[in-house]
Amino acid sequence: MGTVTALHRAPPCLDAGQHVDCAHCRTRFLSVCSALDDDELHELSQIIDPRCVSARSTLFSQGEEAGAVFNVTEGMARLYKLLPDGRRQIIGFALPGDFLGLSLSDQFSFSADAVNDMRICRIPRSKFSVLLDEKPHLMKRLHEMAANELMLAQDQLVVLGRRSAEERLAVFLLGLRKRFTAIHHISPTIPLPMSRQDIADYLGLTIETVSRTFSKFFKERTLLNVPDGVRILDLPRLNVLAQR
């Protein structure tokens, strides 16, 4: 029931990952981060930590000193909270272009690790704060992003509080599709790099219920099982299930 076997104790923050050439990371950051305009991107890219990071494991843990802000440039991260008894709730997945740790509190309020091979830009908090104080428009942008995240979290409250397993999975798949098509071109196939356990912990279900619900969708030809993801066969059906 949402327990996590290993990983509770994590190696110290970013030193867990391999540091790689930053030029690539900076370029990716510029091309991937659609939330900001060119000027804002340029300002930010000036203060990116040259030790960009290619990580396979833990990015940071809940309660840890928040020494930096991150931007995902490749791959996917899962953001989650753990209860003392091991129950896990995934509060979101971060895709290329997404910022992590924007809350400006001095400790991370959740943990983050890599779902697959990923790269992230690291922006030292000290420099970030200074830049924010100098550039009010960046502050405003930051607030817009936080407000957007808040809206997503509140939508997810409805999902976890009031929706059935079938509905939860439909909402999840359509939400993921929307985010992927914002990055890549439109496609009927949704990549699912995360495990069934991750999906279960995101949707407040068990791995068995997620698996059974997928099977149901496959059987009734709503979805098609393809390697590393699913293909949508009956979009209207998903939309009905997820309707708001």
Next chain:
Amino acid sequence: MGTVTALHRAPPCLDAGQHVDCAHCRTRFLSVCSALDDDELHELSQIIDPRCVSARSTLFSQGEEAGAVFNVTEGMARLYKLLPDGRRQIIGFALPGDFLGLSLSDQFSFSADAVNDMRICRIPRSKFSVLLDEKPHLMKRLHEMAANELMLAQDQLVVLGRRSAEERLAVFLLGLRKRFTAIHHISPTIPLPMSRQDIADYLGLTIETVSRTFSKFFKERTLLNVPDGVRILDLPRLNVLAQR
């Protein structure tokens, strides 16, 4: 199961409420809003709509044009989202000092109405935006508040996704207690102005389960049933249930 009988169609925003003398409202705003410092409060109080509002019903509805920002000065508001079939999820309760509609998007992403007799300050969005652009420190404060709300919402995701009915109620009561003691002095009695249905819709449960769980707490002497609220008899017990 989280259905709401009436209230789906609401009278136009604030005109539903009775407009009252603003001097009182402004005074209350100044004394009640602990999130801001004196300078910030003064700046804001200059642009408060003189038509402050005493409301018993709907403040605003999801999807409505967001023409104003609000600050609760008295009473309590419930903030909620509805699914098309009537299922309701309450995403929060607003207490004196709390702002509503800070997201700066042009439409409200949730609905709000009064739990009991309440008063709110109304700050026109146009003036608010201008003030924000002039005063970066206010913008920063705003972002801090949004980030705090985001943290609360993410905590609530864990509650809805991974906790039992008993645990949910314990977390709810302790959270409410914490917020009340931040306003009033400390007290073992927690006022509960909202209905059992409201609590159920906040915790993703049914009214019957909430009632049964209260009864269990009363029977085992964890809580004492008092008029308009509950008294905590066994705080350690609640803390164990709510432990994070």
Next chain:
DNA sequence: ATCCAGCGTTGATGCAGGTCAATGATTGCT
């Protein structure tokens, strides 16, 4: 004083999703 509508409580029963367990499928290791 009576009515009654709304709210809360409690009991009986049902079921969606959790738990437990067995079996494939996939991948990396030697």
Next chain:
DNA sequence: AGCAATCATTGACCTGCATCAACGCTGGAT
């Protein structure tokens, strides 16, 4: 190729909470 480890699927069974229903309490209307 053979093996172990991890992940996904499926079946059998169980349970926590939902559903359905009855009833008591309270406060406002007449």
